[in-house]
Amino acid sequence: MPRLAISPEFPRELNGLAWPARKDVLAAVRRFLAGAPDAPVPERVRHARDRRVVTLRLADGLRAVALRVGDLYWFITVLPDEQAWTYARRHRYTVNSAIGVVESWDAEALDEIEPALRRAAAATDRRLLAHVCDGDLLHLGIDLRLLRLVRLMSTESHLAAAEPLLPESQYAPLAVLAQGGSMAAAWRALDARRAVPAGDIDPDDFVAALARSPDQAAFAGPATLERILTRPAWCTFLDPPQHRLAHGDGYPEPVLVTGGAGTGKTLVALHRAAHLARRAEGTVLFVTLSQGLAADLSARLDLLIDDEEARRRVEVVNIDRLAHRIVADAEGRPPKLAQPGELAELWRQAAAAVGCGRGPAFLAREWEQVVLAQNLRGLDEYLAAPRVGRGVELGPDERRTVWACIEEFQARLAATGRRTLLQLAAEASLVLGRSTGDLLEAGGRRREPYRYLIVDEAQDLHPAQWRLLRAAVPPGPDDVFVVGDPHQRMFDTHVSLDDVGIPARRAHLSTCYRVPREILTWAVRLRGGGPADGLVAGSTGFDGLRAIRGGERPVVRGYVSLEAELAGLVAQVRQWLAEGAAPEDVAVAARSPELVRAARAALREAGVDVKVTSLHGMKGLELTRVAVIGVADGVVPAPEALTPAEEDAAARAHDMQRERGLLYTACTRTREVLYVSYTGRASPFLPP
C-alpha cells in the first residue's frame, strides 16, 4: 500500500471545488491510500522538469499532481486536467542542502526570467552579490541553478522580482545578503525556515526532507486523512517559525510571542494549547480578554483537537470571568460589580471629603496604574513607588492627599458592597496565593490545578491580572506562553512582563497572512506614532512585518455631511453583497456609539444585514470586507477618551497611542478590502 503525504495546496484547491467533484476527489484519495483495486493510477508526465512527478485522475476532469518517492506519494495539488499536466511539467522539487527542507520551484517561470536578467547583466558590470563568493552561497544552501541566475542580478529589484518564484528558504538568506547583511545574519534568516532540528542531511532523501517540512507536508494515514483534507488548513499547517514555537518542548522560562496584525499569534497559541494538552500532564488554562473571544477560541480548539480527553484538558476563559469565579468560589457567593458611572461619583465624593483638587479621571488612573498595578498596600509604599507612565509629578504632600483620597474612595466603594474588576483580579490572586493553582469548582469540588498557562491578546492585561495568572500556574518548564501585539493595545496598560514577575524569552512573528500588502502598509503608517510600549521592556517596532499577499489599496472617502457618509456606506456595502460577499464576511465599525447606531439604522433601513460594531468590537474578527466610518477629526481620536494635556501630558500621549492602536486593529481585520470614510476633515491619524 502506498504511503501518502499532503501539501497545504491540495486541501486549499480541494475546498474550492463544487460539492460533487469534491466528494469524488475525497473518495478517490481514500481508495488510493487503501490500495483499492479501483484506486487512481499514477501516470508519468512527459517532458517533466522533475521525473518523479506524476498525475492521478481523481474525478471527472480533475487530476492530482504528486511527487513519487519510492512508495511515498506527496499529493501537491488537484487541478482541472489541462492545468494539472502543465503544473506537473513545469515544477521541480529539491531538498535544501543546508537545512534539509523541501523546496518547490516553478522551474519554467524561472527559466523565463533568465533572458531579461542576461540583458540587464550585459549592460552593467555591477553585480548584486559580488561581495559573496560561490562557496559561501552554496554553503547557505543556495541551489546551483538559482546561483547561476543570482550571478546575473545587478540590483535588489532583480531579486525582489524573482521573490514570488523562489522558495522562502532560498529567498530569505539572499535578501539579507542583498541588503548588505552579514553571513551570520543570512544564516539566521535561513535557520528561521527550519521547523524541526535538521540532523544529518541527505539531499537525496526526499522523504526525510518532507518530514522536516511540516509546513509543506502532512503525513496521512487512514485515521488522519479525512481531517487533513476537510478541516481548515490552519488546523494542520503552520509556517516554520510558528511550528517551532507551538511545538517546542521544555522551555525553561515563559515565552512571549509578539508580532503584527495577522501574523498567526492566536493560531500559534491554539496549537500550543493542543500540543500541551496532548501531553496529558495537566490542565491548560487558556486566557483571553473577552467572553466573545473565549467562545471563538473554544470553537477553534474543538476543530483542532480531535481527542476528547485532550480537548477537556484545555479550559478557555476570559480574564474577568476567571477572577470573578475564583472570588465567588472563595466567598461562597458571586461578588457584585461597580458600574463606571457610580465610580466617577465616588471619586468626586472622596476628593471633596479629603480636600483633593484632582479630577475623577486622574484619580482613577492613579489608583489603577500606580496603586493596583504595583499592589501598593500603604502610604509608605505609595510614597516610595515609581509612577511610570504618569506625566504629572506629585510631591510628597500631594501624594499623601492623593493616598488619603484613594483610601476614602476604597472605603466608600466597600460600603456599597461592590468591587471593580481589577479589585477582583487582585483578590483572586490573593486567594490563589493561599492555595496555588488549587481552585474550587462551582459546588465546592476540588478543581485540578492548572499546569500550563496560555494568554492571547496579552497587550491589554493589567498587572493585577498578570499577578492572578502567575499565581494560577506553578512555575516550571513550559509553564507560561503569551502572545500579543503592543501596537494593538486598546486599554490603558503598558506593563512589561518582567515587571510582573514573568521574565520571558521573546520570539517575534513577522509574516502577515491576513491583510493584503497595500492595506497593511497603509495601516502601519496610520498606527505610526513611533514604537509601542508594553509587554516587553522598552518598546516594540514593526520589526520586518510583511504581508504574503498583495491586493487592493484601501479606499478612503471624505463626505460633506453625515447623511452623505451614511448613504456612501450603504451603497458600498450593497455593492460588496452584489459582488457576492457573504453578509457574515462584512463588518462596519465606528469609534462612537452614536455613529454605530446611525450606521446600524441606515443599513437596516436599506434592508442590509451585516455586523455593525465599535472599534473595540472588531478585536478578534476576520472578514473579507471592512468599512470603518466616522474617521474624522474630532471623532478619532475620541475627545472624551483623551486626558487633557494640561492635566497630564504623558497620559495624553498614551491615550493617543491607544486610540491609534484601536483604529489600526479595526483596519487590519480584513482579508481583502478596506473602506474608510469621514465627514468634514479627516482624522489626523489617516495617512496623507
Ligand SMILES: Nc1ncnc2c1ncn2[C@@H]1O[C@H](COP(=O)(O)OP(=O)(O)OP(=O)(O)O)[C@@H](O)[C@H]1O
Ligand atoms: N502559516 C500560515 N499559513 C496560512 N495562513 C495562516 C498562517 N498563519 C496564520 N494564518 C492565517 O492568518 C490569519 C491571522 O491569524 P491569527 O488570527 O492567528 O493572527 P494574529 O497574529 O493573532 O492576528 P491579530 O493580532 O491581528 O488578531 C488567520 O486567518 C490564520 O488562519
